[in-house]
Amino acid sequence: MSTFFELLLNGLSMGSVYALIALGFVVIFRATEVVNFAHASLLLAGGYITASLHDDLGFWPALLVGVAGAAVVGAAVEFLVMRRYRGSDHSVLAIVTIGVDILLTTELARRLGTDVLPLGDPWGDDVLSVGPISIAHTRIAAFVTAALLITAFLLAFRHTSWGVAMRAAAESPQTAALMGVRLGRVSLGAWAVAGALAAVAALFLTVFPTPGLERATSLAALKAFPAAILGGLDSTTGALVGGLVVGVTEALATGYQSELTFLGRGLGDLAPYLVMTVILLIRPAGLFGTKELARV
């Protein structure tokens, strides 16, 4: 039973990190209706900046610069690339983001080489033990940070003018423009926020028990895709729930791997996609995706 709780807690912690990534993904989708395939490379960029600065600056300043840097990279992608294609078909834009992703990832992979860079976090490999359950400090930090950030984001989304502008633009760009909403600014803000959230997620994807930042980190970030999709691409709540579902599924499937050997190995990597497929079969718009809500 204690194994189960350990797995569950670890799963929730990883899930909250996936939720951070998925949230950024959803924010960009809502603000611009673009599926951002470059999200993993934003994450890698934020992680790389933190990793290469923490020796000189210390961990916290380096993390701040990393977060700000990823926000700037996100904003730059919007300003330099996406903006030139405004008015194009959304599927064209999605393919443009694949191009951006390839460029960014190639450059970062070249810089990383075969290195595994630590991010210099203060938690190390400390473990907290409560009775029979033990959980790494990094996992607790991940959960707390993600919960705080997500709460702050949702409050801002619901209550600030920025949030109102973002939601208005998401529903109808033309009507939002009639209200005086600057669509360019909304989409720039969305990319920057997504970049910043991804950089924080990069930290928690690379801390203990993971050895550090490497090329493959962007693959871990891809697990946020099923999270965002099974939650419903345009729903912030969906991103949260989706993230947790993916995290817990992955942790449980990995943890109980030995009892499921008849399914072969590597079930943990597969499970999130399996869950996504099943959920989409039942609810094609995802758990919290937009259902038509209108009275005629």
Next chain:
Amino acid sequence: MGGRYVKGFGTGARAPGPGGGAPPGGGLAVREVSVGYGPVRALRRVSLDVPDGAVVAVLGSNGAGKSTLLRAVSRTLSFQGATLTSGDIHFQGRRTDGLAPERVVAAGISQVPEGRQVFARMTVADNLRAGALGSTGSRTAKADALRRVHELFPVLADRAGQRAGLLSGGEQQMLAVGRALMASPRLLLLDEPSLGLAPLMAARIADTIREINAQGTSVLLVEQNAALALRLASHAYVLDVGEVALSGPAAELAASDEVRRRYLGVVDEDAAADASRGVGALPALPRWEAGR
């Protein structure tokens, strides 16, 4: 057939000729504006004035270019893939036809789009907040605007927490108008406010428009419901396939046989006779004569 009747009514409306003269200081002045959707012309050299404090109506059938005209003023043509190819637009003496949409809102022009277009997934209160996003006013000015909107439409205060998509059609229209008023505009552009509403609700909206105007906001009203529009407006224009076919004081237009026959659905003997005299160049068909 466009333009045939213009001369009879061509009062002062087109005063400053093509590109000529300084624009009037107050109100909205649209001069010789042409708009194209790619190669398709939607507006041809349309001129129109909304003096300060006036209610001006634009009538016309589907596809006459009424909405296009409003979009040209609010600078949202590009969303439809249209461009302003010639002409200019001034508001309060300032040229507005090169501005970004948010600048037009800041200049004091708010538009209520056709089909209401409330943000269905947002609450009524958030819809109104969205309307204030383009306002340049202070926090207190926005609070005043909200109070005025709630006075005008008490139902919007009652339903503040409800999702806009769940309101009835009439309530959505009130929300759309209230939302536009949140920016405290000096000119309100209304696109088909009576569309799809029950007659009673349309009458209520008309009363509200009168009240908004009485509080000092000019109104440019686009309507298919010509009877309603002509009752509200002091001056009216009739658009026909992208051109101003008629214009003049609303009362004069309402009395004109052409407007009565085509837009008010009046088909009494005299009007029909007048109309046939008006198109005297056409040979009368024998069967029509027999029917008399």
